Amino acid sequence: MSAASPYDRQNPTYYALIVALVMMSIAPILLMLLTSFRVNVDIMDDTASLFFIPTIRNYETVLCNVLPYAPEHVDYCDPTFGRALGNSIFVALISTGLTLVLGCMAAYAIVRFKFVGRGAISLTTLIMRMVPPAVLLVPVFGIWTYQFGLDGTYAGIILVYVALNLPFVIWILQSFIVQVPIQLEEAAKMDGAGPFQTFFLVVLPLIKPGLAAASIFTFRIAWNEFLLANTLLDRNTRTVPVTIVNSLTEHDIDWGVIMATGMLLAVPPIIFTFIASKQIITGMTAGAVKG
Amino acid sequence: MPKIRLENLVKRFRNVQVLHGINLEMEESEFTVLVGLSGCGKSTILRTIAGLETVTEGEIYVDDKPISHLEPKDRDLAMVFQDYALYPHMNVAKNMSFALRLERRPKDEIERKVRDVATMLGLAEYLHRKPAELSGGQRQRVAMGRALVRDASTFLFDEPLSNLDAKLRAKMRTELAEMHKMLNKNMIYVTHDQIEAMTLGDRIVVVSGGIIQQQGAPQELFENPANKFVAGFIGTPAMNFLDGELSEVDGRVKAVGTGFAFDLSDEQTARLNGHRGKSVTVGVRPFAIRPGAHAGSTIDLNVKLTEYLGSNTVLICMVGDTEVLVETESGKNPESGETVTMSVAPQDVLLFDNKTELRL
Numbered sequence: 001m002s003a004a005s006p007y008d009r010q011n012p013t014y015y016a017l018i019v020a021l022v023m024m025s026i027a028p029i030l031l032m033l034l035t036s037f038r039v040n041v042d043i044m045d046d047t048a049s050l051f052f053i054p055t056i057r058n059y060e061t062v063l064c065n066v067l068p069y070a071p072e073h074v075d076y077c078d079p080t081f082g083r084a085l086g087n088s089i090f091v092a093l094i095s096t097g098l099t100l101v102l103g104c105m106a107a108y109a110i111v112r113f114k115f116v117g118r119g120a121i122s123l124t125t126l127i128m129r130m131v132p133p134a135v136l137l138v139p140v141f142g143i144w145t146y147q148f149g150l151d152g153t154y155a156g157i158i159l160v161y162v163a164l165n166l167p168f169v170i171w172i173l174q175s176f177i178v179q180v181p182i183q184l185e186e187a188a189k190m191d192g193a194g195p196f197q198t199f200f201l202v203v204l205p206l207i208k209p210g211l212a213a214a215s216i217f218t219f220r221i222a223w224n225e226f227l228l229a230n231t232l233l234d235r236n237t238r239t240v241p242v243t244i245v246n247s248l249t250e251h252d253i254d255w256g257v258i259m260a261t262g263m264l265l266a267v268p269p270i271i272f273t274f275i276a277s278k279q280i281i282t283g284m285t286a287g288a289v290k291g
Numbered sequence: 292m293p294k295i296r297l298e299n300l301v302k303r304f305r306n307v308q309v310l311h312g313i314n315l316e317m318e319e320s321e322f323t324v325l326v327g328l329s330g331c332g333k334s335t336i337l338r339t340i341a342g343l344e345t346v347t348e349g350e351i352y353v354d355d356k357p358i359s360h361l362e363p364k365d366r367d368l369a370m371v372f373q374d375y376a377l378y379p380h381m382n383v384a385k386n387m388s389f390a391l392r393l394e395r396r397p398k399d400e401i402e403r404k405v406r407d408v409a410t411m412l413g414l415a416e417y418l419h420r421k422p423a424e425l426s427g428g429q430r431q432r433v434a435m436g437r438a439l440v441r442d443a444s445t446f447l448f449d450e451p452l453s454n455l456d457a458k459l460r461a462k463m464r465t466e467l468a469e470m471h472k473m474l475n476k477n478m479i480y481v482t483h484d485q486i487e488a489m490t491l492g493d494r495i496v497v498v499s500g501g502i503i504q505q506q507g508a509p510q511e512l513f514e515n516p517a518n519k520f521v522a523g524f525i526g527t528p529a530m531n532f533l534d535g536e537l538s539e540v541d542g543r544v545k546a547v548g549t550g551f552a553f554d555l556s557d558e559q560t561a562r563l564n565g566h567r568g569k570s571v572t573v574g575v576r577p578f579a580i581r582p583g584a585h586a587g588s589t590i591d592l593n594v595k596l597t598e599y600l601g602s603n604t605v606l607i608c609m610v611g612d613t614e615v616l617v618e619t620e621s622g623k624n625p626e627s628g629e630t631v632t633m634s635v636a637p638q639d640v641l642l643f644d645n646k647t648e649l650r651l
Contacts, residue, residue, distance in 0.1 A: 184378060186376065188389070189342075189343065192363075192394060202378055206379065288378070
């Protein structure tokens, strides 16, 4: 009687396709991982094989000024990467935090308050999203540098990232706030809550999944962004993507170190995504009102 | 407990006028039920009292102090919502104590109050559950508990039982009535269910079209409806309405129509003497049509269907083109298809003006 589940009768080519797709997404990372464990001689060897003696030298080189000991193979310890990692974390976290705080309030206002131009503002947030960052590059550089003197500062880059991500965050959070039943806010009002208490104690906990999704999005954009960071930041405030590119010089390309840096670059977003995605659970408003 | 008074309350949403001058005075510790069809404005009245809607014109007085400019939290009210509106991220205890926590009351006081109310409502063992883990009836109790812990002087209920199944609704209705006796507070209750209104209310306010049609004790509304709407709305099965005419037969005024001729009481006859020949709507309650033909006050019924309800049976009959319901004792009722003549006592005949629908 029981029909075979559709998985039993799949065509083998279906699996082949899936394996190919998985390979396509994993292979570059795998290659990067393997390369980061090789010394330059192994990397450049024409007979490069899968068999080599793995080494953590490259990681030691990258992290030399963070490590508690001085790796013996490093003649000169370049502090660039350690500093860049710190910059990246600082810039990404602060801009994500600011974007969320501003975004959730703006979204709430757009959803719940009636004011002239509400629809226009809501639509503009989306249209803003369609402007590619490259278009902003030259004017932002000009204004930030000559008008505000914000070039090379954390404030400058954080401001750009907040402005860049805010529209999308507002847009995402709107759809979450709409789902919070208005009766809950009325109940809170009857219970004696002011507008801010209603927002922070009732609405905000219920849109946590939305905040988590938005934070993953903004964190990753701020973390990976290259163009604007490359243009606006200076030696001391550079973020990791910029340092990686800058380490490609005409004299020397240390592939092992670059790959190790790349691997380290990927770790914080993974951790962040992992933590944030735990908050993404459905059914937050279950039991609030009769369905 | 304070006295609440609505004076000439008008509410407009843009161009749509929802309330057309509501005047209502509620006594201390009275259970007032606002009843009407959906969309009649009864919930709007409640929400303006609560402060969730602004007042367009008129004023709400609590102990003769105008309150329509006050925020909901300053009005000393607690409200139970139709679809519970529980905070889903808080457990039962947190839900119930939300208002007290906002007021920054001492912890032990909050705990004691929540425990007392939870015990009263049979929720003591569920205090740590989230709303999603409760049944409909339990959620409804939490919603009531949230209002009860607040010690507000007035409780507002917006159709609190309409989401429950029939059995639970009857049970909660009884509990509500008991609660009102015990707490002795003002309660204002909105419902579309006239049975709830009849059983709970000290005073029933029938609302239709944004106007109060009639207000009074349940019995008064049932026996003495002011107009056709109230007469048809209060009572189950609903009152029968027949088209008729006032005409003089043998020196007495009678209500006569196709298939029926009713004697009127002496008081009615005296009052309606000048209205001979006038077309009227005749209202008769289903239980008032009794078996047996009394001379001069008869109705000819063609029984279409019978509905057996246990001790009673409802006969669905035709009188001319009009459907008429008759409530009789089971066992003595005629079969479907039969034509019978029954009678109506003069004091059970209500007359309404054809145009104004007011009671004559």
